[in-house]
Amino acid sequence: MRARGLVKTFGRGRAAHRVLDGATLDVRAGELVAIVGRSGSGKSTLLHLLGGLDRADAGTIEVAGERVDGRTERDLARLRARRVGFVFQFFHLVPELSGAENVALAARLPDAAPGARGRGLQLLERLGLQDAAGRMPHELSGGEQQRIALARALVNDPAVLLADEPTGNLDLAAARTVLDLLREVAEGGRAVVLVTHEDAATSAASRVLELRDGLLAG
Amino acid sequence: MRAALREAVALVRMGGRRSLLAGAGIALAATMLGTAITVSWSLATGFDRSADAADLPHVIARFDRQRLDDVSARLRALPNVEALSYRTEITRVRIAAGTGSTGRGVIEVLGPGRRGYAIVEGRDVHRGSDGVVLERGVAREWGVHVGDRISFGRFGADRVVGIAVGPDNVAYPLASTARVYVAGSDEGLRRFGVNTALLWTHDPARVDVTLQQARATTFGIANLRFVTREGVQVLLDEAAGIVLALLVAFSVVVLGAAGVMLGVAAHSEVQRRLETLGIQRALGFPRATIVAAHALRGSLVALPAAVLGLAVGALLAAGPTADLLVTLNELPPGAALLGPLALASVLTVALVAAASTWPALRATARQPVALLRGAELPGGVRRARVAISGPLRLGARLAWTRRARYAGTVAVLAVCVAVVALLLALASLLVTLRDDPATLGKRYDTVVALAPSAVPAVERIPGVLAAAPRMEVNGADSYALGEPVRLIAFPGDHTRFEDPPLASGRRLAGPDEAEVGAGLADALGLRVGGTLAAQLPSGGEARFRVVGIVRALETSGRVAYVRPDRLLAAGAPEATQVAVRSAPGADRAAVDRGLRALGAQPVAVGGATSSDASLLATLAALLRVLAGVTALVCLYSLVQGLALIALERRQTIAVLRAGGAATRTIALLLAGIVLAAAVPAAAIGLALQSALLAPLVGRMAAGYAELLPRAGIGQAALIVAGLLVLCAVAAALVAYRTVRAPIVAGLRRA
Numbered sequence: 001m002r003a004r005g006l007v008k009t010f011g012r013g014r015a016a017h018r019v020l021d022g023a024t025l026d027v028r029a030g031e032l033v034a035i036v037g038r039s040g041s042g043k044s045t046l047l048h049l050l051g052g053l054d055r056a057d058a059g060t061i062e063v064a065g066e067r068v069d070g071r072t073e074r075d076l077a078r079l080r081a082r083r084v085g086f087v088f089q090f091f092h093l094v095p096e097l098s099g100a101e102n103v104a105l106a107a108r109l110p111d112a113a114p115g116a117r118g119r120g121l122q123l124l125e126r127l128g129l130q131d132a133a134g135r136m137p138h139e140l141s142g143g144e145q146q147r148i149a150l151a152r153a154l155v156n157d158p159a160v161l162l163a164d165e166p167t168g169n170l171d172l173a174a175a176r177t178v179l180d181l182l183r184e185v186a187e188g189g190r191a192v193v194l195v196t197h198e199d200a201a202t203s204a205a206s207r208v209l210e211l212r213d214g215l216l217a218g
Numbered sequence: 219m220r221a222a223l224r225e226a227v228a229l230v231r232m233g234g235r236r237s238l239l240a241g242a243g244i245a246l247a248a249t250m251l252g253t254a255i256t257v258s259w260s261l262a263t264g265f266d267r268s269a270d271a272a273d274l275p276h277v278i279a280r281f282d283r284q285r286l287d288d289v290s291a292r293l294r295a296l297p298n299v300e301a302l303s304y305r306t307e308i309t310r311v312r313i314a315a316g317t318g319s320t321g322r323g324v325i326e327v328l329g330p331g332r333r334g335y336a337i338v339e340g341r342d343v344h345r346g347s348d349g350v351v352l353e354r355g356v357a358r359e360w361g362v363h364v365g366d367r368i369s370f371g372r373f374g375a376d377r378v379v380g381i382a383v384g385p386d387n388v389a390y391p392l393a394s395t396a397r398v399y400v401a402g403s404d405e406g407l408r409r410f411g412v413n414t415a416l417l418w419t420h421d422p423a424r425v426d427v428t429l430q431q432a433r434a435t436t437f438g439i440a441n442l443r444f445v446t447r448e449g450v451q452v453l454l455d456e457a458a459g460i461v462l463a464l465l466v467a468f469s470v471v472v473l474g475a476a477g478v479m480l481g482v483a484a485h486s487e488v489q490r491r492l493e494t495l496g497i498q499r500a501l502g503f504p505r506a507t508i509v510a511a512h513a514l515r516g517s518l519v520a521l522p523a524a525v526l527g528l529a530v531g532a533l534l535a536a537g538p539t540a541d542l543l544v545t546l547n548e549l550p551p552g553a554a555l556l557g558p559l560a561l562a563s564v565l566t567v568a569l570v571a572a573a574s575t576w577p578a579l580r581a582t583a584r585q586p587v588a589l590l591r592g593a594e595l596p597g598g599v600r601r602a603r604v605a606i607s608g609p610l611r612l613g614a615r616l617a618w619t620r621r622a623r624y625a626g627t628v629a630v631l632a633v634c635v636a637v638v639a640l641l642l643a644l645a646s647l648l649v650t651l652r653d654d655p656a657t658l659g660k661r662y663d664t665v666v667a668l669a670p671s672a673v674p675a676v677e678r679i680p681g682v683l684a685a686a687p688r689m690e691v692n693g694a695d696s697y698a699l700g701e702p703v704r705l706i707a708f709p710g711d712h713t714r715f716e717d718p719p720l721a722s723g724r725r726l727a728g729p730d731e732a733e734v735g736a737g738l739a740d741a742l743g744l745r746v747g748g749t750l751a752a753q754l755p756s757g758g759e760a761r762f763r764v765v766g767i768v769r770a771l772e773t774s775g776r777v778a779y780v781r782p783d784r785l786l787a788a789g790a791p792e793a794t795q796v797a798v799r800s801a802p803g804a805d806r807a808a809v810d811r812g813l814r815a816l817g818a819q820p821v822a823v824g825g826a827t828s829s830d831a832s833l834l835a836t837l838a839a840l841l842r843v844l845a846g847v848t849a850l851v852c853l854y855s856l857v858q859g860l861a862l863i864a865l866e867r868r869q870t871i872a873v874l875r876a877g878g879a880a881t882r883t884i885a886l887l888l889a890g891i892v893l894a895a896a897v898p899a900a901a902i903g904l905a906l907q908s909a910l911l912a913p914l915v916g917r918m919a920a921g922y923a924e925l926l927p928r929a930g931i932g933q934a935a936l937i938v939a940g941l942l943v944l945c946a947v948a949a950a951l952v953a954y955r956t957v958r959a960p961i962v963a964g965l966r967r968a
Contacts, residue, residue: 044962053876053961073957074880081878088965092873096619097612106877108608156878 001027001160001191006059008045019045021214032186034194034205041211043195044164051084051162052076064159081111085153089165091145093137099148100133106155113156123151143174161192179204226514241519245527246851248566252531259558260539264548265451268385271549272336275416276425282440283411298419298428303331305414312371313396318360324395327402334416340364340380343401349379351399355389357381386450389547443755449702495581505582516574517567524566528559534843609883613890627859627895634852635903639937640911641845643927659718662797666818670793679812681804687793689782696751696759701741703752704773707782715797723766729783732762737775739767758788856892856948863891864956872964885953892945900938
């Protein structure tokens with residue numbers, strides 16, 4: 001993953017606030033990069049731009065050799081389906097679907113990767129979620145929910161995994177498990193970018209970058 | 219209360235677009251309501267309003283021309299008579315004016331006194347002054363205005379000084395005769411004689427007594443016929459009464475539907491805010507304040523929306539309804555309509571306030587923590603039984619989990635489907651009533667003006683299955699002379715020619731028996747075993763024992779089927795027409811040629827209503843307005859419900875989009891949500907129409923007959939297809955709006 005000179009401003013006129021001001025980032029396959037910074041520094045915004053959830057005002061982004069910036073919404077959707085996986089702080093599982101169905105959801109999208117369904121079942125087993133698979137989200141612990149979310153993010157075999165405060169809503173033990181899994185994912189050959197403000201999370205990372213004044217510093 | 223009001227105003231302001239959306243929904247339902255009220259009120263009160271405005275006499279007596287003094291002396295002696303005036307009716311006059319002319323013109327030469335018509339333009343005619351008053355129907359049809367010239371064949375020409383509405387008949391051209399009123403003098407009427415008398419009574423409820431006395435004292439006045447106000451109304455009903463009754467009944471159903479929609483819309487507004495209610499409760503807001511604020515908020519949004527919607531509905535329906543009233547020679551309600559519309563706006567606001575209060579009351583009764591946890595999902599989420607295999611099914615599953623809203627959406631859509639189905643069925647029924655004699659129970663297709671002796675010759679025509687002389691005598695009940703009775707007589711078994719379904723009793727078997735229509739039985743309190751005594755125009759009386767009640771549609775069911783013997787004995791003239799029943803598959807043109815060869819002009823038998831094209835076009839316009847409003851309400855319900863679900867499900871949609879779902883997938887998901895409601899709603903709506911609304915409207919319109927405006931298979935298919943199109947439009951609209959919002963907005967914690 002490569003990002004160059006990312007600029008993002010919120011608001012207009014005197015209320016304008018430039019959150020990113022030329023941020024640059026390189027993440028290689030097999031690397032887990034943690035991005036830290038104070039609240040409101042633009043960490044989540046950076047993650048959204050990297051994953052094509054939002055558009056930068058300036059700068060370029062490349063994921064697995066494909067440009068993210070300048071694409072149509074339809075192309076971006078296809079890119080997200082095949083190349084990018086997301087994990088969120090609040091899990092965002094669909095409350096009406098069981099754990100297994102939440103994982104299978106991403107596999108049923110029109111642009112899902114071939115073999116995604118089978119991979120979903122394997123992921124449930126590999127992440128120790130056999131018991132959780134049949135239960136509804138409100139019946140699961142926070143750690144189980146986040147592992148389900150992780151399985152969902154990986155079901156289409158993405159090249160890049162973007163995690164926004166994945167342990168922010170978990171107890172220590174559950175957070176440890178999730179961080180171990182993220183490291184495993186990175187070691188499996190994916191580029192993982194983790195936004196966090198927790199020390200435990202940074203210690204699991206290959207590199208830690210700080211976002212300050214709209215710029216990333218190592 | 220002041221705190222609640224402040225909170226309500228704040229709610230409306232904070233709601234912004236949502237308040238506008240809620241207002242739009244209420245306005246749409248109110249539009250339906252306004253349309254229904256305008257149609258039903260205008261039509262239901264049309265005759266009475268016009269009769270009062272025109273000072274229509276309580277009794278109109280028609281007779282062969284008599285000396286004015288002879289008639290006047292006898293009528294003045296009658297009890298209960300308040301006023302009298304006389305006319306000489308000159309028929310078959312060639313009249314020409316503007317762009318039209320007719321050989322069936324009628325000049326009404328008016329004597330002094332009350333008129334019995336209402337001037338709607340220009341002025342009335344007076345003795346000694348020039349000019350004529352023209353009937354409004356003629357003026358409209360021929361484009362004649364006050365000041366235009368009008369010619370009366372051999373009677374010369376004159377100037378139109380006024381336009382009038384005379385509600386004793388439907389308007390030209392629905393009525394075949396064109397009427398012109400001219401002022402006559404006492405001397406003139408004395409010289410030429412009179413043939414019409416108008417009677418106003420002191421006590422209209424006792425008009426019966428006056429008529430009984432009139433029967434006894436008018437001996438010598440030839441061919442005397444009385445028509446009461448009620449009789450006039452029955453005559454008008456013959457022209458379009460069933461159609462009007464159907465429209466009024468339909469409007470009543472629409473009123474109910476609009477009520478359901480208003481209730482559901484208001485309920486869903488409170489459902490949106492359940493979490494906010496939890497926060498307010500947690501902060502210590504009193505329950506009463508919250509509930510009152512919601513009631514007031516509902517009222518604040520509903521009041522302008524209801525007024526606007528009712529006004530729009532009234533304006534939409536006013537044109538076609540006024541045209542219909544003109545056709546019937548009736549006057550529009552004018553400012554009198556404001557009363558029911560104002561009452562409807564009050565009821566609409568009350569309904570919305572109640573529908574907002576109830577869920578707020580229920581919600582605030584729950585623990586605040588339950589509301590904060592997720593509003594409608596207190597104990598977690600039920601597992602749906604359908605497996606997820608794509609966005610459509612996922613959408614369906616999302617719809618099912620919000621059970622209260624799902625049920626509300628299904629209810630609104632089902633009502634819309636039922637109303638549209640009723641509408642289409644009504645349109646078909648109108649055509650059938652117009653064209654199909656079978657709706658009257660008639661099994662013959664042609665009548666010819668031939669003497670009974672010609673029947674064997676008619677039966678010998680190839681293609682004729684059966685023929686019989688048909689007698690039709692318009693009399694009155696001997697005990698209640700204001701009640702008209704149409705006696706229909708065939709020699710032998712009348713069911714071979716007219717076969718209205720038997721409601722009770724049995725078919726008649728002899729000359730002293732009668733089957734009476736349910737309408738007549740209701741009006742006269744007749745039952746099987748009772749006696750029908752009919753006063754005939756000849757002055758004679760015929761009595762029959764009632765052996766059966768039939769569901770006849772003709773003349774509002776005020777008919778009686780008898781054998782001709784007693785009618786002839788009471789002085790009724792012999793049958794002058796022959797009913798001809800063609801064999802199935804017979805060449806009708808060949809049958810007509812055969813009948814013409816006998817020297818008769820065959821007349822095809824029509825249905826129960828007028829075949830007047832303009833009346834039916836007006837009705838079609840009315841039905842189209844109602845259908846359009848209903849479809850708009852349906853689309854609004856779909857879009858509103860879907861937008862609400864999309865709003866609540868913004869996180870799920872955002873996760874799907876983050877995972878690579880494109881616009882098409884989101885549209886399919888939303889389509890799944892609406893289809894989950896639309897498919898059962900279509901089934902429920904069609905069942906509702908067939909099992910409940912059709913019989914209900916049929917009974918309200920014509921309880922005396924079997925009338926079922928039930929949607930056919932083709933119409934049902936059309937409705938389902940239309941609903942699917944609306945679902946697709948709603949899904950596309952909401953999907954377009956949803957994907958325009960940034961994904962990250964949906965990922966923020968609500």
